[in-house]
Amino acid sequence: MAGRESMQVGVRAQDGFPFSAECFGLHEMLQLSPRQSHHRLLLLFKVVSDTEAMETLLEDAFVLFGIFTIFIFFLKVAKCLRYFVLTKWFGVPNSFFSSLGEWAVITGGTDGIGKAYAFEFAKRGLNIVLISRTKEKLIKVADEIEQATGRKVKAVQVNFTKRDIYEHIEENLKGLEIGVLVNNVGMLQTPNPCRFLEMTDIDETIDDMIAVNMVSVAKMTQLVLPKMKQRSSPQSEKAKANSANKQLHL
Template identity: 45%
Template sequence: MDLKELFLIALGTAVIFFYVVKLLLFSRMLFPKMWFPLSKSFFTSMGEWAVVTGSSEGIGRAYAFALAKQGMNVVIMSRTKVKLDQVAKEIGDTTGQRVKVIVTDFMKDNVFSEIEDQLKDLNIGVLVNNVGTLPSFIPCKFLESAELDQAITNVINCNVKTMAKVRFLFFGKKKKNFFFYLYRGKGVIVNISSGVASIPFPLYTLYAASKVFVERFSQGLQAEYKDKGIIIQTVAPFGVSTRLAGYQSTNIVTLSPEDFVKSSLQYVRAGDKTHGSVCHIVLGWLLQSIPLKFLYSELMLHSLQDYVKKKTAQKAPSSTFESGKNK
């Protein structure tokens, strides 16, 4: 056997080994309870309080309920006081846990010092950064967006700046304000991104790009603070039946907020990024496997627009699709 044959055999073996390992790692995601088990006291061991932004409805509300059911007191934030008060009452009545309401609009500037004052004395162990805004419910090309300048400002303030600023409050310069008490060596940050950030996504260009920031910023922070025992994870869902998704009917792909959150919490120890559920993990794999030329064809883009418009028309009598609101 000559050197060339040996090289080809070694190369083939290495490729096979690489894909076998990749397949094994992927298969772990299908069985999170087996591979990433959590003790019953996992979340309460992080601290007494959980903070959830954008928690008046949808995914944020579901996270607040789920963490309260785990035994944590919760701080809920959004800009709609009536909704927050209702959620606070429901959580308190259902779980018996304490709930603190903070009314704030993350699309505005200079809201963070007030938030810091209201959180500084709490023993906080979990932060869920869920707040976000969609420039336009109906997908459209970037330059065709209504009130484009304001949309850019809203998305940057809400989806980008908030991610960095909220962390600054808790990793702040004063030791007493260290959100996860770095010297204590524990804490969880969950940042909600989106499945559309998996690839450059036409018609949702601004929104998808802002969610890429969420992922990269989170992954960088995890690398910086992993040795401190802090978990920083991006959760990137696809279909979840929320206002921003047009309250789609639930099915095997489109999950209710409650079902999605219940599933996603099982992946907390699964790495710095997860799609949060088995079906969404498979969707993420499929999306990255489809040639972009096919996804970016005019036929596909028009089909997406027509589909969303149709769903909007069906839901319009009972639902409001306002852009620029916290999730």
């Protein structure tokens, strides 16, 4: 009986079956001969050492994975810091804006933030399309930008409270290589802040606010974005490179 059990243990060891401490009970150990007991102890030590080696290997693998993850994280942080530090100290180069396209389209560009955007993009080498509702302001700001920067300015007069203006805008944007769109136009319910229910002509005011503050953003993006995407395609980049090479040869 003991010989058969010893044979089974040997077969299990050769087949690679795992052993646990429960396989080697003290009562059974005492019933075995010294040689069999020694054989079982060797098997037990081998299983324990193999388990410890596997645990060590797994620990090392997790440590290496953690180091690799932290390294990738710090690379991304360093990249972000490099971008912010360089742009803060040296600013974005003008070539970046001109590489996007020749024109910048700015809605509500005759006052405040929109006007400031127009001047800054013109200083960085872009031509400007101003879209606003007041013709006198458009002419005045366009002249100021042209005289200050020497860039071209195109003025488009529309009222963004209307819904039928976008075909007119599209006609005026045809053939322009637009690199930047600034959806700046907006309106408040009244010149001075007031409670919602205190608005005059509340139904008309709500419709106007939706048309100016929300519809204009979606519609202007719909007009401009497809051409931007088309120019950024690999085929377009290849065509630009071929054109540049031809000009060099000429």
